[in-house]
Amino acid sequence: MKLATSFLAIAIAxxxxxxxxxxxxxxxxxxxxxxxxxxxxGLTVVSVPMExxxxxxxxxxxxxxxxxxxEPGHSGFAHLFEHMMFRGTERYxxxxxxxxxxxxxxxxxxxxxxxxxxxxxxxxxxxxxQVVEIEADRFQNLQYDEAAFRTETGAxxxxxxxxxxxxxxxxxxxxxxxxxxxxxxxxxxxxYLRDIDAMPEMYEYSKRFFxxxxxxxxxxxxxxxxxxxDRLMTLVRQHYGRWRGRRDQxxxxxxxxxxxxxxxxxxxxxEAAPRLFLGYRIPAFMSGRRxxxxxxxxxxxxxxxxxxxxxxxxxxPLYQRLVVDERAALELGSWANxxxxxxxxxxxxxxxxxxxxxxxxxxxxxxxxxRIAAGQVEPERVEAVKSHIRYGMLSELETPSAVADLVARTxxxxxxxxxxxQYLAAVAAVTPEDVARVAREYLTADRRFVVTLxxxxxx
Amino acid sequence: MVMRHGKAxxxxxxxxxxxxxxxxxxxxxxxxxxxxxxxxxxxxxREPLRDSPRVVLQRDSSPLVTIRVAFDAGSASDEAGRxxxxxLTAHLMAEGGAGELTYAELAxxxxxxxxxxxxxxxxDQTVFVGQVHRDHLEDFYDLFRDVLLRPRxxxxxxxxxxxxxxxxxxxxxxxxxxxxxxxxxxxALMYRGHPYAHPVLGxxxxxRRVRADDARAHRNRVFxxxxxxxxxxxxxxxxxxxxxxxxxxxxxxDACVGRxxxxxxxxxxxxxxxxxxxxxxxxxxxxMGFPIEVRRDHPDYPALVLAGAWLGQHRQxxxxxxxxxxxxxxxxxxxxxxxxxxxxxxxxxxxxxxxARRQQYFSIWLRPLRPETAxxxxxxxxxxxxxxxxxxxxxxxxxxIRTFADRYFALYQQTSSRRLGYAMDDAFxxxxxxYLERLRSAWRELSVExxxxxxxxxxxxxxxxxxxxxxDAEALANALASDAExxxxxxxxxxxxxxxxxxxxxRYPLGIARDRIEIVPVARMFAE
Numbered sequence: 001m002k003l004a005t006s007f008l009a010i011a012i013a014x015x016x017x018x019x020x021x022x023x024x025x026x027x028x029x030x031x032x033x034x035x036x037x038x039x040x041x042g043l044t045v046v047s048v049p050m051e052x053x054x055x056x057x058x059x060x061x062x063x064x065x066x067x068x069x070x071e072p073g074h075s076g077f078a079h080l081f082e083h084m085m086f087r088g089t090e091r092y093x094x095x096x097x098x099x100x101x102x103x104x105x106x107x108x109x110x111x112x113x114x115x116x117x118x119x120x121x122x123x124x125x126x127x128x129x130q131v132v133e134i135e136a137d138r139f140q141n142l143q144y145d146e147a148a149f150r151t152e153t154g155a156x157x158x159x160x161x162x163x164x165x166x167x168x169x170x171x172x173x174x175x176x177x178x179x180x181x182x183x184x185x186x187x188x189x190x191x192y193l194r195d196i197d198a199m200p201e202m203y204e205y206s207k208r209f210f211x212x213x214x215x216x217x218x219x220x221x222x223x224x225x226x227x228x229x230d231r232l233m234t235l236v237r238q239h240y241g242r243w244r245g246r247r248d249q250x251x252x253x254x255x256x257x258x259x260x261x262x263x264x265x266x267x268x269x270x271e272a273a274p275r276l277f278l279g280y281r282i283p284a285f286m287s288g289r290r291x292x293x294x295x296x297x298x299x300x301x302x303x304x305x306x307x308x309x310x311x312x313x314x315x316x317p318l319y320q321r322l323v324v325d326e327r328a329a330l331e332l333g334s335w336a337n338x339x340x341x342x343x344x345x346x347x348x349x350x351x352x353x354x355x356x357x358x359x360x361x362x363x364x365x366x367x368x369x370x371r372i373a374a375g376q377v378e379p380e381r382v383e384a385v386k387s388h389i390r391y392g393m394l395s396e397l398e399t400p401s402a403v404a405d406l407v408a409r410t411x412x413x414x415x416x417x418x419x420x421x422q423y424l425a426a427v428a429a430v431t432p433e434d435v436a437r438v439a440r441e442y443l444t445a446d447r448r449f450v451v452t453l454x455x456x457x458x459x
Numbered sequence: 460m461v462m463r464h465g466k467a468x469x470x471x472x473x474x475x476x477x478x479x480x481x482x483x484x485x486x487x488x489x490x491x492x493x494x495x496x497x498x499x500x501x502x503x504x505r506e507p508l509r510d511s512p513r514v515v516l517q518r519d520s521s522p523l524v525t526i527r528v529a530f531d532a533g534s535a536s537d538e539a540g541r542x543x544x545x546x547l548t549a550h551l552m553a554e555g556g557a558g559e560l561t562y563a564e565l566a567x568x569x570x571x572x573x574x575x576x577x578x579x580x581x582x583d584q585t586v587f588v589g590q591v592h593r594d595h596l597e598d599f600y601d602l603f604r605d606v607l608l609r610p611r612x613x614x615x616x617x618x619x620x621x622x623x624x625x626x627x628x629x630x631x632x633x634x635x636x637x638x639x640x641x642x643x644x645x646x647a648l649m650y651r652g653h654p655y656a657h658p659v660l661g662x663x664x665x666x667r668r669v670r671a672d673d674a675r676a677h678r679n680r681v682f683x684x685x686x687x688x689x690x691x692x693x694x695x696x697x698x699x700x701x702x703x704x705x706x707x708x709x710x711x712x713d714a715c716v717g718r719x720x721x722x723x724x725x726x727x728x729x730x731x732x733x734x735x736x737x738x739x740x741x742x743x744x745x746x747m748g749f750p751i752e753v754r755r756d757h758p759d760y761p762a763l764v765l766a767g768a769w770l771g772q773h774r775q776x777x778x779x780x781x782x783x784x785x786x787x788x789x790x791x792x793x794x795x796x797x798x799x800x801x802x803x804x805x806x807x808x809x810x811x812x813x814x815a816r817r818q819q820y821f822s823i824w825l826r827p828l829r830p831e832t833a834x835x836x837x838x839x840x841x842x843x844x845x846x847x848x849x850x851x852x853x854x855x856x857x858x859x860i861r862t863f864a865d866r867y868f869a870l871y872q873q874t875s876s877r878r879l880g881y882a883m884d885d886a887f888x889x890x891x892x893x894y895l896e897r898l899r900s901a902w903r904e905l906s907v908e909x910x911x912x913x914x915x916x917x918x919x920x921x922x923x924x925x926x927x928x929x930x931d932a933e934a935l936a937n938a939l940a941s942d943a944e945x946x947x948x949x950x951x952x953x954x955x956x957x958x959x960x961x962x963x964x965x966r967y968p969l970g971i972a973r974d975r976i977e978i979v980p981v982a983r984m985f986a987e
Contacts (some may be wrong), residue, residue, distance in 0.1 A: 002624070014911045033948065052817070054869075055869070055870065055871075088778070099859070103863065105862070105863050105867035106867070107775070107808055109774065109808065147951045147952045147953070147954075149951070150789070151786075151788065151789035153950070154788070154791075155785050157790055157829075158790065158793075158828075159790035160740060161829070165637040165638070165742070165744075165827070170806070268634075270634040270739040270981075271629055271634035272630055273626055273630045309570075315566040322617070324562065324563065326621060330622065351626070382565075384570055385570075388571055388572075390573075391571075391572055394592055395573055395591075398521065398523060398871045398874045398876075401873075
């Protein structure tokens with residue numbers, strides 16, 4: 001850990017409250033060592049210089065997602081608000097905002113998840129100063145009228161329609177519902193259709209939402225590529241320094257530990273191969289207040305990550321049996337790298353071949369997880385998965401956008417960037433015993449939630 | 460945009476790994492004709508084969524090494540009656556084991572290095588893409604080479620891959636992805652009687668017909684050195700380029716033939732419509748367009764790129780359609796225009812590389828609309844195209860979009876693998892100079908008159924062909940043909956200027972005769 005001395009010097013020169021130098025990573029998986037700073041108002045700033053042809057990814061992470069939608073009838077609101085953030089300010093009304101960004105040739109977009117909203121702007125580094133200015137203005141001074149709000153809810157409805165022709169949306173809605181009786185992970189980020197249809201009437205609520213969650217202490221600026229940290233900090237301090245506000249802390253209901261699983265079937269009205277979607281309740285990416293507890297929880301997360309590879313990757317015995325040898329499933333997979341702030345799900349899915357029963361495939365999946373829980377895994381396979389995770393991550397970090405995205409996701413679920421090093425160290429330390437332990441503890445039938453879908457009745 | 464990991468994993472029928480059956484004896488096969496729209500067996504004109512693979516190098520410091528081997532063969536090379544064969548052949552090579560290894564063994568070897576061997580099949584190109592960290596390049600290359608030179612192509616693997624293709628066609632495309640179905644329906648409409656008409660996946664009937672023997676014969680005919688372009692990018696050892704060129708030169712076969720000369724696509728003189736009747740559809744998917752003669756090597760290409768970006772740059776707000784349909788009216792999620800075939804690469808907003816075509820088309824994509832606004836939005840889009848064709852861009856509009864494009868298009872080439880892909884595409888088209896530099900240099904010279912003249916030459920709205928996926932096809936067909944007003948209501952107050960424009964849009968004549976609207980039940984799409 002080393003202090004960002006150059007930043008501190010500038011901070012003092014500007015007579016502002018000296019910023020706290022946060023944990024500084026060595027390069028690790030990144031192209032260079034990230035630098036992390038925090039403004040007195042709580043705004044976190046991360047930079048990662050990397051070779052890029054005059055390009056900078058300027059991402060803004062807001063730690064608000066559908067997890068924060070605690071009020072009934074407001075599912076999908078974090079996502080709607082992501083849309084509203086493109087509606088302009090007094091200084092840069094929407095048309096001008098877009099014209100300026102277009103003049104930069106910027107790739108400007110955003111996405112929302114359960115835990116966070118990420119604004120993804122990639123532009124020539126030559127316009128970084130203007131980018132900082134216009135983004136700072138948008139996050140502090142967003143302004144839209146009721147007509148613009150109502151119009152934008154139409155685009156959100158359009159996004160729902162876009163997804164609705166696929167069985168995925170309904171399956172994910174159902175799995176979320178049956179897995180969580182209290183926690184807000186029980187609804188999807190897109191939200192229920194009934195809530196989306198009610199959005200046009202919620203203009204006042206939307207303005208409160210902005211004040212509650214779009215605050216400096218809930219936001220991280222991430223700049224990756226052709227960027228100089230000190231210059232970035234000067235600009236950020238100049239344009240975000242006066243931003244005020246404290247994040248609202250809604251009480252996210254705590255989900256009790258499951259004592260029995262549940263299942264639901266969906267009749268699909270169009271041609272559909274039978275699909276199976278299952279989730280096992282697992283802990284948060286990282287939990288606990290003390291470092292010792294946090295490291296212990298990261299060990300569990302790392303071991304579960306290895307289970308994904310052992311059980312569901314293409315070379316795995318289960319995949320080879322179901323998809324290749326028996327051709328009982330057309331596809332089999334799982335959501336590796338899907339981490340969450342709160343206890344969530346280890347998700348796996350399969351599409352069944354004609355004539356196959358859900359019970360048989362479910363039984364085969366549980367059988368493989370039980371085998372792993374019983375310690376019947378060769379140590380070299382554990383090593384192969386660990387190597388895959390490491391090289392997979394290295395291969396993904398080719399562009400400033402990809403690096404910025406990893407930084408954002410890490411901070412979003414872990415709260416700080418150096419947790420990535422701790423997590424990767426935990427992956428490197430995973431043993432066959434760890435793998436068996438987490439499978440015994442978490443991947444059991446009484447923690448399992450199952451959704452099936454088929455054309456017509458259940459098989 | 461809402462993102463959730465796994466959506467793609469769930470929906471994509473990954474032509475995933477599997478183990479192979481016994482390796483077949485290497486055999487030579489008699490030549491089979493390619494489909495040309497002519498009767499099977501009829502002699503067709505063919506392009507000459509090259510003497511050896513083309514080689515394109517993009518050496519730089521990236522630790523991620525990419526090997527791209529693109530063959531001038533795609534679904535347009537499918538034999539008549541065996542549609543989908545090129546796709547099956549390519550996936551059987553990549554996912555059926557190679558050399559001494561079954562596919563399970565191959566997968567196990569690739570896994571610890573996180574190496575990947577993917578294949579993409581388009582209408583005119585098939586590309587095998589190998590990617591690995593330089594730490595593992597030596598071991599990886601041996602596996603990649605065997606996939607191309609010594610694929611096992613066994614019966615069991617073939618049966619699995621064919622099942623997956625059928626599922627991707629029948630269940631995923633027809634049953635679960637109306638947006639893609641709309642795009643494929645547009646191909647079926649624009650390219651009637653042309654080798655681009657059928658999906659890369661094939662048809663239900665053809666997938667029942669094809670056998671592993673067909674795939675083995677097809678490989679000998681089309682995946683050979685005389686059709687190959689080899690590309691390397693990243694921090695690879697210099698000697699690798701020569702090695703891969705030598706290795707791939709061994710891909711020779713007496714059965715290897717040049718591409719069949721492609722017939723011109725039909726140009727219509729008046730709009731026509733295909734509606735896929737899908738009773739379960741909740742919303743209406745719309746794709747519209749027409750074939751154009753402009754490709755990347757055409758002098759009007761740079762001007763049309765600007766026109767396309769102005770009308771609807773993919774996934775950006777810069778486009779007129781996006782501003783009008785979503786921004787002003789909130790009718791849907793996205794509205795874009797393209798001056799060449801476009802497939803989005805993964806979650807990015809950028810086009811897939813090595814998906815080049817000998818013939819191109821212009822298109823507009825309206826992402827799903829509520830049934831009650833579909834007619835209105837189709838009118839709005841057709842009217843915008845007509846206005847662009849009639850009035851062209853103003854100097855100010857040209858300057859704005861040129862400034863945008865000059866910078867934005869640089870983002871297309873952020874990785875060495877993508878820069879390599881663009882260079883290989885240039886080789887496909889025979890275009891001189893580097894893609895982005897070529898565009899920028901042409902853009903600097905273009906006057907507003909030049910751009911508008913190119914628009915008038917190539918984007919005539921009378922040629923518009925419209926493909927729709929909707930639940931009540933008959934009612935929509937009647938409404939379109941009647942040219943009756945399509946009133947629109949909003950849940951928000953809309954500026955008077957927009958309402959004034961709406962009054963014109965609701966009665967904008969599309970001029971579509973009822974006998975030029977065909978309705979096809981969804982179950983019949985790509986059945987034969």
